[in-house]
Amino acid sequence: MKIIFEAEAEGLVPLKKTLEMKLYPRVIRFVPNDENSLEKVSIEREIKDYDHLLPQIIFKKDRNPEMYIPMQNFSEEEMLMQHIESFAALDFGLRKIYWQTPRITWVPETEDEKVKITMPTYKRSFQYNLPKSEITLTWLQETVVHRDRVMHLVSPLSFFRIGSNHFHNFGYSEAFLNFYLMLEGLFGNGQSKNHKVENAFENAPTLMHAISETVLYLDNDTEKNTHKSWMVNFLQEKGWKYDNLGIIKAIICIRGNLSHYYFKSSRKQRDSFNEKENESIAWITMTICVFSTIKLRLDPFRAGGNQ
Template sequence: MKYGIICETKCTIPLHREEIFIVNGITISLIPKNGFLNEVSTSVSIPMTDNNYTYIKKATNNMNELIVNRDEVYYKKFIDIMIHLENFLGLHYELEKITWENRKEFWTPENEIERKSNMVFSHSINGKYPIRHEKINMQLLLQMLKENAALNKLKVPLSFYREGENYFKKFRYIDSFKYLFLAMESIYANGHSKSKKMISEFKKSGNLLQGFRVSISQIDNKHKSSCMGLGVEFGIVDWENEIIEFVVRIRGFLSHHNIKSNKYGNPFEHEKYCSITLVLMTALNIALTGELILLSKVNIVEYLLNKQE
């Protein structure tokens, strides 16, 4: 059975015919469309077993379930190849992105037995967050504009927050975390950059602490479990009560990288930081809303309550 993944590219690299390379038994294909590189495919022939093919499980409630089994060793190798290609082509050519986060996995039978046994030949992951369609409250907007001078203090933190939220929606959780931390640092660290000093300053903000309390209470058990597991890696015993120390420690980890040390792992493990970034983003949304209320005469609370009706 041939197992592989296909990823689209965002680039303007001319390519008029498919180019195929075989490296360490893995077939790598550069696939063109309309004269430009359009997709990158990696694949390998492996024996078909119960642990590496995908099938549809029929449930008792008539709801079918897709069971995705993959060869994790090759899957990680494929993603690693995509990252290396992305880095090299991005350095020397006009390539913005190989979309290895949104990919198509395929299982191609290579004989009749595999053809009869396999139930699913491909599946795609095209994740995206829901797009909100909310009307602007013009009265609120006018009041905010009138309070522009009073709100100038929040211009930079809100800009950092917006960038963090945009990266979150693109599944780039590490980038999102960094910008969200900058938003928090710019308003609550009071000019301090040392970890101990920042922790002390962050704990002085009632808005920030309340934001974290509400954020943690709102996330589901899956995200809580993820945060707990990540906390163990960072030496955090009680992540909910040590949330300030937790995010500061992550910030220090993500701000440095030493290629000679295994301690730092892969700086592109975005999924690993999804849950803690969600906690930070929600907390900052609440905290920054509190700052808007303190600095202006705008009745944001009434607006938010009306929006929920």
């Protein structure tokens, strides 16, 4: 039985015909599109012990059939594509290989293998369920008519927009750094030293309230337990408390770690291929930003409003 791990490529990399290279036990292929540009990268290999890896269709009484895809390890294929991606970006301007969302195809070599396959091809994908609120005329009027009162938020919110785009494309490190820039711009008082930023954050009532609301949300929403557990564990490792001040310390600490890189240091080894480890801090910081904006948008319409 053979399996093909295929990922789409982005970027106008010239390629007139399919390239094929054998790297035992794998075969690597670069496939062009009709415009003579690289469209896909695929890695094929043979699997002898495959029965426990094949997708299954499960039939249950009085229920629709369900697809079951066993846990599959494609770490070697992913690392090989990451290697190609990094060097092709440098040498040919490749933008990305979508190795996180590949198409998996099972290719039987015998009739016995063929009858075992119930789902020959499928695509691994991830997506977020984004809000579906409809934009209204009232929102447009209130946003535009009173724009002078909230003009100071346009630049900080641009970092939120960029961060959100990265987050929903699973670029959690860049997402977090942009959410941090929003908070730093609004509440950091122009400071750059960690201890001074920490002090500025602690003395910003709006930010402290937003963190409290985020903690309350984490405590009450069981679907976000993984994010809370991650934060609690991180703080315990540092010897910090799970409270507003501890979360501020965590945000500033992680911002420092993600802003530097030294390949010989485990602490400074930001891994652009393992974005998943930064999902929780990105989500928590994004939520703090959202809660912060609620008060920031209302303050200009109140007498004596402040941060």
